[in-house]
Amino acid sequence: MALTNKQYDILMREYDNIRTANQHILNERYEEVYRLAPEYSEIEQEIINISMDAARERILGSNTASSLQDASHGNDSPLNKSGDLQSKLSELNNRKTQCLTRIGKPADYLSPVYTCPLCKDSGYIGQERCSCFKKKAIDLVYQDSNLKNITESENFDTFSYEWYADDSPNSANGLTPLQNAKQAVAMAKEFTVKFDEEFSNILLYGTTGAGKTFLTNCIARELLNSTHSVIYLTAVELFDKLSQKDFNKDYGKSDTSDEFDTEYLTECDLLIIDDLGTEMGNSYTASKLFYIINERLLRKKSVIISTNLSLKELQDTYSDRVFSRITSAYKCIRLFGDDIRILKATR
Numbered sequence: 138m139a140l141t142n143k144q145y146d147i148l149m150r151e152y153d154n155i156r157t158a159n160q161h162i163l164n165e166r167y168e169e170v171y172r173l174a175p176e177y178s179e180i181e182q183e184i185i186n187i188s189m190d191a192a193r194e195r196i197l198g199s200n201t202a203s204s205l206q207d208a209s210h211g212n213d214s215p216l217n218k219s220g221d222l223q224s225k226l227s228e229l230n231n232r233k234t235q236c237l238t239r240i241g242k243p244a245d246y247l248s249p250v251y252t253c254p255l256c257k258d259s260g261y262i263g264q265e266r267c268s269c270f271k272k273k274a275i276d277l278v279y280q281d282s283n284l285k286n287i288t289e290s291e292n293f294d295t296f297s298y299e300w301y302a303d304d305s306p307n308s309a310n311g312l313t314p315l316q317n318a319k320q321a322v323a324m325a326k327e328f329t330v331k332f333d334e335e336f337s338n339i340l341l342y343g344t345t346g347a348g349k350t351f352l353t354n355c356i357a358r359e360l361l362n363s364t365h366s367v368i369y370l371t372a373v374e375l376f377d378k379l380s381q382k383d384f385n386k387d388y389g390k391s392d393t394s395d396e397f398d399t400e401y402l403t404e405c406d407l408l409i410i411d412d413l414g415t416e417m418g419n420s421y422t423a424s425k426l427f428y429i430i431n432e433r434l435l436r437k438k439s440v441i442i443s444t445n446l447s448l449k450e451l452q453d454t455y456s457d458r459v460f461s462r463i464t465s466a467y468k469c470i471r472l473f474g475d476d477i478r479i480l481k482a483t484r
């Protein structure tokens with residue numbers, strides 16, 4: 138994923154801040170332990186002393202080591218001394234743990250604190266960018282996206298069934314709107330639970346106001362919480378950004394944070410295209426949609442598409458190749474019921 142230098146610097150500064158904050162937490166923990174168990178610092182000092190003694194002895198002793206080994210096989214041989222040192226150190230370390238236990242702290246209370254243990258808050262694992270880095274990069278590029286704000290309040294816990302009637306079963310699947318909504322939510326949950334093991338995609342279709350965007354946000358929230366990178370774009374935004382990049386030759390010259398990189402579209406863990414069919418459709422949008430859908434299928438990266446179009450309209454609006462990719466690789470979830478926005482407004 139390409140980032141501008143400015144974006145890269147912002148991310149690296151963020152890691153600096155994380156490490157500083159975590160160091161601060163650790164310092165405070167040390168102060169707390171020294172206060173509650175003053176002997177802790179004495180034990181630490183003792184460890185330093187005997188380690189330094191041992192080091193000094195190793196340096197001085199190395200000159201006479203051969204004569205010592207020849208002359209003596211008693212308790213003072215270097216081998217025994219290092220054994221003594223090890224047992225002394227492990228005894229002191231045990232005492233440190235006991236100190237922590239006594240004041241009600243876990244044994245690793247004074248271990249380094251990492252927000253991301255995978256990369257130890259460096260952003261890199263070897264030469265590779267850590268998953269936390271990729272997520273931060275996407276968050277940075279999409280900080281203006283309203284996804285984060287929406288999904289704070291829209292998640293599986295707040296999904297309400299009260300808007301779905303439990304009568305007039307649908308002629309196609311025999312389910313009432315309520316039964317159908319429950320099934321849709323169960324499928325959406327399964328999608329998030331199995332996200333890392335099982336590659337799958339969702340086409341969420343159905344009438345206006347039946348809760349498609351809400352359900353999409355539930356999934357997004359769940360995956361963002363488990364540190365996946367999620368890009369949410371309405372179809373209008375998606376094709377706007379793509380055409381800006383394709384047709385504006387000045388594009389990309391300025392070093393601004395809203396610069397759009399199409400690589401994100403193919404690389405993020407989940408791409409959500411909301412409201413497909415509301416854009417100005419033409420051969421350009423159809424071919425771009427195919428490119429994104431196909432590219433992500435090849436890379437086994439999931440997509441959720443939500444649309445008010447029926448499957449038939451979808452086929453008529455986009456090319457047959459788009460339609461065949463969707464029907465073969467997407468779980469089709471249909472939501473129906475009264476328009477929740479109207480129900481809410483009239484209650």
Ligand SMILES: [Zn+2]
Pocket residue numbers: 253254255256257258259260261267268269270
């Ligand atoms: Zn990391």
